[in-house]
Amino acid sequence: MTSRSLVREWDPPGPAIAALLKRAVEVMLDEADELLAAIDAASFEVNRELLELAPGLGDALRAAGRSNVMVWALANMRKPGLPVPANLSPENLDFARDVVRHGFDETILSGFRMGQNLALRTATDVAFRVTDDHEALHDLLALVSQSIFAYVEDTLEGITATIRADRAQLRDAASAARAEAVALILEGAPISAPRATQLLGYDVERAHTAAIVWSDVAVPDGAVESVVNDLARMSGAARPLTHPVGPSTAWVWISGGASSEIPERLRPIEGVQVALGRAGAGLAGFRRSHLEAAATQRLARRLPLRSSLTSYDEVEVLALASTNEDQARDFVARTLGPLADAPTEVRATLRTYLRQECNLSRTAQLEFAHRNTVAARLERARDLLPQPLADRTLEVSLALEIARILVA
Template sequence: MDATTWLDDYARRMRRPERLEDLVRMADDRILAAVPELSADETFRHDLHASTRAHWRGLFAGLSREPFEPRPPAEAIDLARTIAGRGLDLAVLLASYRVGQRAVWQHITAYLDERIDDVALRSAVLVRFWDRTSLWLDTTVEALVGTYTREREQLQRGFLAIRLETVHDILDGVAVDVDAASNTLGYPLHHQHTAWVLWADDDLPAADVQRALEHTAAAVAAGIGAGGRLTVPSGARTLWCWSSTPGRAAAVIPDALSHARVHAATGTPAPGVAGFRRSHREALAAQTVAAAVPRPVTAYRDVELACLATGLGGSPAARELIRRELGPLAADDEPTVLLRGTLLRYLTLGGDARRAGERLSVHPNTVRYRVRRAEELLGRPVADRRAYIELALHILDAYGSVAAIPDRPG
């Protein structure tokens, strides 16, 4: 068997879906570990996975062909545009390809070590594989640097650059003049906001994506009854959106998603600049859940417990849960801490006042009294929101106070 025949057989085996996905995960895990900017949110991760998958497919399709004519996949171009559109440095794009190149080389050398004993054949395969992958990557990187540069130049020249910079400053917690920022964005930051993320399926033609996203964004905002709408692109197939609502937003987003290949993830309504950030952070967390279980709409309020349990949303989400669910019961004074501890013990023991009293060395009636006092502070029966209240109590019991919860981004 010669090198060409061996590589042809290798490529055919690697194109099988399960083998291909193993290679995508292997490469992307290394890239995300080395280039953390690309793990910032689901849009980055999605575009990276799509790009890596397309690279493997293209490489395997042409590995043994003559002539070998590498062409950058459309998905790789989308990733370069996303990186440029988010204002990340060109070094992020180049680093991802350096790490990816090492991952490819480590894969093929380990693979050959296991399967080829003939030193001459192994050497011939390595030389041919390296020549082809090097040409593939060099051609791709050269093309993507051009894509990145053009995208950045367009953004920097236009008003979109100013809007994007203002939005990213707000999301990064930079202090802004709210009136000036509202004028720049053409959007009232003083109001209450509902944030959502829209993204299009991979099989929706590129020429139709922006029209579908914008149409859906307009339909959602109209359904909510928004007093203002702000949209900014966050990737080739993703749109970040906010609507300004004078009151709580109605649950109408599913009805507004008329396009079957556009999906939405929504945050909860929240006021002011802090609410602009918080609702967006929740929408991104919901989008991450939706990536695992695709559905037309994923609302943060429906997946909040799953997000908190898996670390999505970070410390801000945990603090917001405590503020919203416990209210005055989150205070640090000794009587309130006593009520909280009793309520937590009561809930963890299945609502059994007798067993809770034994654990706390008090009479069951004392437990019942403290639970009633805690419910008065909550403003509702514990049973109405038991899972949420119990989780908030556990977090506060572990850290002692809201202030002690360590800062950790979502």
């Protein structure tokens, strides 16, 4: 049972107490200026820091305080002692909406509690002035206390609900606008950079790196968000653009960084994966980097990659060479032949050798191996290839790059 249902169950007061309450309210209204000034001072003091940030809320807070006092008082003038419905007057609803527009939440309603205490103190003082009958005074004070507390609780409940509803609506509208802007950019629509920046709250004309953070398994609440925050922090970006696309997936754009500058070792969270595009500037870079991250994610989901973070640079060759994993494996098998099943160091040495334009000395240095050892590995590789290396250098290089990513 809610507090609101409880306050509406009390019995109306007898005629004598009702008359005393009405008389007390009349006195309070005659002296209302003093009470309202005290409520203003207390409310402004408890919300001093917030009002320094948004002075425009002062008038709305003052109007709400006056409305709360007057609605309760006039209701008790008409029907003394009966429950007073929550005050959802224009003053209070306007105040609630102003709170949301200024970026605050319901904590500012603490001023209403101060008003409640001051009103109760004033009503208590007045009660002693309208009767000296101890029994009547006891009943009057109990009724006033019950009425004020119930009224304030119901009013706060109503205003809090309004604030939360307006905040949710504002978030939904902002999220819808961001989602629309992201979709337009990724579709290549002719949205301008200034308009995209305005809708996203993110400068699209800067350099940025796209990332996709996701989990295909159950992970603790907040795990994906934690990795997003780590990416931003470790890349030096203060405020990334984050676009949730599901309960366990977020598209992210990190401003001001390059993918090579983002550490490849994040704080590990089991089950959370990261796919990175390359850095790019402007709307074109925004789109291209995301498409690269998406291609990287597709490959990371299909292939048994060892790291939880995969960059487009690592899988670019495979992404460009094949859109089908089976075709890629077949290409590797046909091109490398028995070399595909050779020891890893033999394939790695040949790959380095081809990357170094067939320079034996540089290959030995990069492989941290003796020149003779490198020569022996290369000879072994040539023997295993189904066709002479000199005739298919490009194909062999591509097959070795793909084989480095694919796990047979």
